[in-house]
Amino acid sequence: MRGWLSRKTERPTATDVGGDAHLALAKESLRDLLDDPRVPPQVRSHLAQDYAAVRQMLDKLEHGHVHIAAFGRVGVGKSSLLNALLGEPRFSASPLHGETREAGRAVWTTAGDGGVFLIDTPGIDEIGGEEREQAARDAADRADLLIFVVEGDMTGSELDVLGHMAGQGRPLLLVLNKSDRYSMAELEQLRRRLEERTRGLIASENIIPVAADPRAGRASDVEGLRSRLWSILESEGKTLAAMNASIFAGHLSEAVGRRVVEVRKQVADRVVRTYCVAKGVAVAFNPVPVADLAAAALVDAGMVVHLSRVYGLPLTRNEAGSLISVILTQMAALMGAVWAVHLLSSALKLGTGGASVLLTAGAQGAVAYYSTYVVGRAAERYFSLGKSWGDGGPRAVVAEILESVDRRSILKQAQQELGERLRGVRA
Ligand SMILES: Nc1nc2c(ncn2[C@@H]2O[C@H](COP(=O)(O)OP(=O)(O)OP(=O)(O)O)[C@@H](O)[C@H]2O)c(=O)[nH]1
Ligand SMILES: [Mg+2]
Structure with missing residues (x-):
């Protein structure tokens, strides 16, 4: 038998x-x-x-x-x-x-x-x-x-x-x-x-x-x-x-696949937020001319490299830099070349929630925060599609992100978060 x-x-x-x-x-x-x-x-x-x-x-x-x-x-x-x-x-x-x-x-x-x-x-x-x-x-x-x-x-x-x-x-x-x-x-x-x-x-x-x-x-x-x-x-x-x-x-x-997607999203969101704050604080302490904000955004390469690892699609810093330029180019095309100036003026109009001495620094920090946020969101999308921009290309992705995030509330959130940290440091 x-x-x-x-x-x-x-x-x-x-x-x-x-x-x-x-x-x-x-x-x-x-x-x-x-x-x-x-x-x-x-x-x-x-x-x-x-x-x-x-x-x-x-x-x-x-x-x-x-x-x-x-x-x-x-x-x-x-x-x-x-x-x-x-x-x-x-x-x-x-x-x-x-x-x-x-x-x-x-x-x-x-x-x-x-x-x-x-x-x-x-x-x-x-x-x-x-x-x-x-x-x-x-x-x-x-x-x-x-x-x-x-x-x-x-x-x-x-x-x-x-x-x-x-x-x-x-x-x-x-x-x-x-x-x-x-x-x-x-x-x-x-x-x-x-x-x-x-x-x-x-x-x-x-x-x-x-x-x-x-x-x-x-x-x-x-x-x-x-x-x-x-x-x-x-x-x-x-x-x-x-x-x-x-x-x-x-x-x-x-x-596992479903949970990997969920968990990645959570981890990626945390990564983006952490870099937004870090970037915002750095800019607030070391205000750069608004025109240089885009250049300073190359610092975001660290975030993009980090995100690429979260998605298991590692990029070098150079590759991250190119990805960021693609995103920033689309942002400039969609919001106008002087987008940072526009943002700065909206941030200034919002005030700083009491810390008036920090008005300008805080507003610049908030603009830096916002741009890092958009770059992070767009990069996340790029990685979640397996290193692709999808059918509409980078323009469509960035446009959708700019539309879906409420600029005013992100700037406000940025000022609050940065305000807390700046007050904490300077007190
Ligand atoms: N008359 C009769 N009683 C039985 C028989 N098999 C089990 N029982 C009785 O049924 C009762 C429950 O038996 P268990 O084996 O503990 O049942 P169980 O499904 O493991 O119960 P839980 O662990 O509580 O879910 C006990 O008092 C058993 O003696 C059977 O063949 N005939
Ligand atoms: Mg039993």
Whole structure:
């Protein structure tokens, strides 16, 4: 027998090769996720948990482990069921609802050579148990084979959860526990009812009645489930883990991708703001003639280099300088060559919110702040499009930014922020 459980394979068959190819592919995609050099360190630290999850998954694959998780409503007998499979009380079971509080696992020694794990999860409908429910879902998401446990006809919310699980492409068994509470006739009826409700979601041979911990001193009966699990493991063990890893990697890289975008945006916004203030303060202390503001903006190269790293598309200082000239040229074209003078006069009209001695310096600083802000926003856009200005070119991007930022409120914000710092320094 080509046994994955017994690992007595003499020469690989077509299925085994398929399994290995799957496995290699899954490992590769997880490793790619982990090693992607485009993800900057700040983003990595924000996503530490997701990365830890991928590492665990890769570890599991490398060891050839298969995870089987029991999942279901509180008190249906998930822990009792796994204990019955294990042949010993490894998980705590109790008539009190909500006994299992976090996911736990145990090696199923009678199956295979130590690579099969049974995962117990908390009940999913405990009132106020959102955290436990999340823990259950996380565990189920990482499992290769799911056992959905019920103790009678299914409720609407059980069906919803089952539907969600069934849509994920992993093998799913529906186990009707506590069968000792029903007569043969009732059991047959219940089975038909479950078949009807889950038609299209679960094959009828995967609906299995058991009695994990029957009353009145009777012995547990989980043989039907045990033999079904063994036959799935034997025929598909290797592919199961690989397939699930691929699904997992796919979901995760999407999630990582989305979060990378979010986190980058946050980090980039902070970077721009920090440089705006730094630049504004520097100019306020060392006022330059307004005509030189554009030249002084070359100092913004530091910001652009920093931003380019946040987006994982590093630029040299020279390249950053050219990017800034492109932006400033568009700004001048759109606002008029004397844009800095216009801005300065608007800043002066705003006043400095009380620090009248600092009027001119503060206003110049605010103009510097504003120009750095626009340069930063435009550079962010350029990087977020993967070092491109998009179809409309730099003109369209800069025009949109100039339109979308409220000049007056940025100048005001600049004066406030700079005012605080200048007062702090001079007091
Ligand atoms: N009659 C009967 N009772 C059972 C059976 N299996 C489990 N029980 C009982 O059901 C109760 C709950 O069992 P658990 O295994 O703790 O249930 P659980 O799903 O793990 O519960 P939570 O961890 O709280 O979500 C216990 O009192 C068990 O003895 C069974 O086959 N028949
Ligand atoms: Mg439990």
